[in-house]
Amino acid sequence: MHSYWAGVRNEISKLIARKKLVLFPALLLLLPIAASILLSQLQTGIGIAAISSGDFPQLMLGIYTNFLLPLLLFMAASDMFAGELQDRTLKITLTRPISRFQVFASKITVLALFAMVILAASLIVSLLAGLVLQARSGLSESLIQAVISYVVAWFPMTALAIAAALLAQFFRSASGALAICVVLYAALKGLGIFYPQFAAYSPTFYTDWHQLWINSGVSIGKLVNASTYLLACCILCFTAAFAMFDKRQL
Numbered sequence: 001m002h003s004y005w006a007g008v009r010n011e012i013s014k015l016i017a018r019k020k021l022v023l024f025p026a027l028l029l030l031l032p033i034a035a036s037i038l039l040s041q042l043q044t045g046i047g048i049a050a051i052s053s054g055d056f057p058q059l060m061l062g063i064y065t066n067f068l069l070p071l072l073l074f075m076a077a078s079d080m081f082a083g084e085l086q087d088r089t090l091k092i093t094l095t096r097p098i099s100r101f102q103v104f105a106s107k108i109t110v111l112a113l114f115a116m117v118i119l120a121a122s123l124i125v126s127l128l129a130g131l132v133l134q135a136r137s138g139l140s141e142s143l144i145q146a147v148i149s150y151v152v153a154w155f156p157m158t159a160l161a162i163a164a165a166l167l168a169q170f171f172r173s174a175s176g177a178l179a180i181c182v183v184l185y186a187a188l189k190g191l192g193i194f195y196p197q198f199a200a201y202s203p204t205f206y207t208d209w210h211q212l213w214i215n216s217g218v219s220i221g222k223l224v225n226a227s228t229y230l231l232a233c234c235i236l237c238f239t240a241a242f243a244m245f246d247k248r249q250l
């Protein structure tokens with residue numbers, strides 16, 4: 001167990017050392033600030049509060065989970081697996097007294113933590129940025145809904161990260177893995193639009209599932225089914241990705 005946590009700390013240090021994976025999230029956190037200022041100016045100009053302070057975090061979460069956060073997770077997964085194979089740092093990691101499973105599990109753990117940190121920072125920035133908007137009724141109830149939404153959004157984002165780790169096993173370069181992740185994600189999103197009957201069978205369908213948790217009209221059974229499906233996706237992708245990682249020639 002000590003080796004596993006040492007591996008997690010090592011992966012965190014390597015993630016921080018990748019400047020783009022620190023700079024890009026930091027820049028993206030400026031988006032809620034810019035969006036709130038723009039919306040505030042528009043609402044002042046037209047004299048109508050189209051979006052309230054309480055609704056603003058939900059608006060930003062939809063943008064993050066559908067576009068920005070998946071891209072960041074694809075970048076991180078591509079660098080952690082295909083990128084390290086490309087620059088031969090993975091071979092150095094495996095010379096340490098740590099099993100391949102612990103190395104793999106530590107990388108997946110850091111990917112999940114990466115998603116958690118970005119969501120937590122986005123929630124705080126969105127809540128603060130939303131205060132500049134005019135309408136502020138029902139802030140306490142909206143705050144609870146925002147916290148719930150950002151917490152449950154972590155689950156499908158983690159599922160996407162593990163799926164990206166699986167795809168990265170097929171490549172020996174970070175750029176190739178990232179390109180395929182982005183193309184496949186866009187294709188599955190498009191498939192869900194044109195063929196909605198197949199959308200529920202893709203983890204990309206659940207990037208907005210936080211809305212189900214704040215919708216009182218959604219049954220508990222539907223939430224349980226969606227949660228079970230996402231958990232199954234995580235287990236299957238984790239198992240398949242590790243099987244490939246374990247047999248990979250360095």
